[in-house]
Amino acid sequence: MANKWYVTLFALILITAATVYCVYPYFSCNQKYADVNIAEGLIIITTIFSAYWVSTVLSNNSQHVRYQKEILIRELDESSLFLEKLAPEIQKNDINFFYVSSIPKRVRMKIKTVYQLLDKCKISAEKNIKREIYALLEDLNKLLTETPIVKSSVKTNESAEITIKENTISYNENRKRKIELKIDKIKTQVVLLKFEIIKA
Amino acid sequence: MEPIRVSIATDFSLTPGPRYRIEGDFSGQEFRETILKEAMENAIIGNRKLVMNLDGTAGYGTSFLEEAFGGLIREDNLSFDLINKCLEIISEEEPFLIDDVKEYLQSANVEKLKTTPKDGK
Numbered sequence: 001m002a003n004k005w006y007v008t009l010f011a012l013i014l015i016t017a018a019t020v021y022c023v024y025p026y027f028s029c030n031q032k033y034a035d036v037n038i039a040e041g042l043i044i045i046t047t048i049f050s051a052y053w054v055s056t057v058l059s060n061n062s063q064h065v066r067y068q069k070e071i072l073i074r075e076l077d078e079s080s081l082f083l084e085k086l087a088p089e090i091q092k093n094d095i096n097f098f099y100v101s102s103i104p105k106r107v108r109m110k111i112k113t114v115y116q117l118l119d120k121c122k123i124s125a126e127k128n129i130k131r132e133i134y135a136l137l138e139d140l141n142k143l144l145t146e147t148p149i150v151k152s153s154v155k156t157n158e159s160a161e162i163t164i165k166e167n168t169i170s171y172n173e174n175r176k177r178k179i180e181l182k183i184d185k186i187k188t189q190v191v192l193l194k195f196e197i198i199k200a
Numbered sequence: 201m202e203p204i205r206v207s208i209a210t211d212f213s214l215t216p217g218p219r220y221r222i223e224g225d226f227s228g229q230e231f232r233e234t235i236l237k238e239a240m241e242n243a244i245i246g247n248r249k250l251v252m253n254l255d256g257t258a259g260y261g262t263s264f265l266e267e268a269f270g271g272l273i274r275e276d277n278l279s280f281d282l283i284n285k286c287l288e289i290i291s292e293e294e295p296f297l298i299d300d301v302k303e304y305l306q307s308a309n310v311e312k313l314k315t316t317p318k319d320g321k
Contacts, residue, residue: 097224098215098258105259108294138296145261147219149274167217167224 010053013046068121072114072197079110080190083183090179093170097145100169104141107186108134114193125196133189140182143175203249203288206239209256219263228267236268237276243286244278254291262300269301270308280309 086103089095111133118125147162161175171179208216212235217226236252243250254260272278283305291297 097218097261101217101261102215102258105257105294134296141259142262145218145263146266147223147263149219149266149270164218164223 010046010050013042013049016042065121065123068117068123069197069200072117072121072123073194075110075114075117076190076194076197079107079114080187082106082110083187087180087183090171090176094168095170097164097167097169100144101141104137104144108137111137111190111193118197123197123200125193125200129189129193129196133186133193136182136186136189140179140186143179143182144169201246201248203251204239204243204246205251205253206235207253207256209253211235214256215258216260216264218261219267228264229271231264232268232271232276237272237278240272240278240283240286244282248286249288250286251288251290254289254297255293260294260297265297265301266304270304273305273308273312280305280312 082103086100089099111130115125115130145162147164148160161172163170208231212231213226215226216228216231217224219227220229221227239250242248272283273280287305289298289301
């Protein structure tokens with residue numbers, strides 16, 4: 001957006017200079033040492049301005065955007081890291097419940113922060129990815145923590161996909177595969193979001 | 201009238217646990233039995249609002265919220281309509297949880313109606 005503003009200003013100055021040159025090609029000011037054509041003067045000013053603009057403003061701007069993108073990518077890398085650490089833990093039995101149940105929220109908060117920063121930086125990214133990640137995280141949370149309602153809480157089901165006892169969870173193979181699949185899907189969406197940010 | 205305010209993070213635990221007490225600490229069952237049921241009953245009797253804040257915790261397991269809120273209807277026999285009238289949920293960090301809780305209440309009510317024998321039968 002800021003780039004467009006500078007380009008418009010630059011174009012306007014060039015057009016003004018060209019117009020002045022066409023309308024008053026021989027107009028000159030009386031100077032003591034030299035005759036200075038106004039159009040030429042404007043062209044010199046424009047050249048100086050554009051040289052300054054290209055060297056400082058434009059490069060600063062692009063550097064600024066690059067830093068912003070780096071921060072966003074780092075945030076997304078961290079969210080992927082939560083999932084990468086979780087995946088091998090799922091394979092073991094007796095995982096701590098509180099660790100597992102906190103992961104979906106941690107990832108969601110990272111994604112939320114990324115989208116808030118994207119809005120602040122005026123970088124546009126596909127909103128569908130955000131919706132998709134949120135939905136997948138909700139599914140993951142269910143797979144990680146949802147246990148069935150039992151009338152007598154003493155009852156235990158040996159064939160249950162998930163068993164929680166004394167703050168530790170165990171999953172059967174079927175549930176483990178479902179969780180892995182969901183983690184992979186979320187990671188893919190995070191990669192897509194990274195790609196969107198890089199190309200924006 | 202001043203509403204009754206309950207924050208799970210400050211009044212119960214920063215790390216809400218599983219569904220049942222037998223499964224681990226800070227369970228949904230424990231929360232319902234020690235805090236939520238009493239607060240809800242007071243709100244219903246006193247015709248006050250119960251403002252339930254879900255923010256500030258490390259994250260909820262799905263069963264925690266189901267057991268806490270759905271259990272009010274399933275286990276404690278509180279009226280779905282009265283709960284709906286009194287309960288106000290705040291969840292700025294994870295706004296979808298508000299709909300989830302409403303869904304748990306709705307489902308528990310539907311299940312309850314299915315199992316309750318109709319009059320005259």
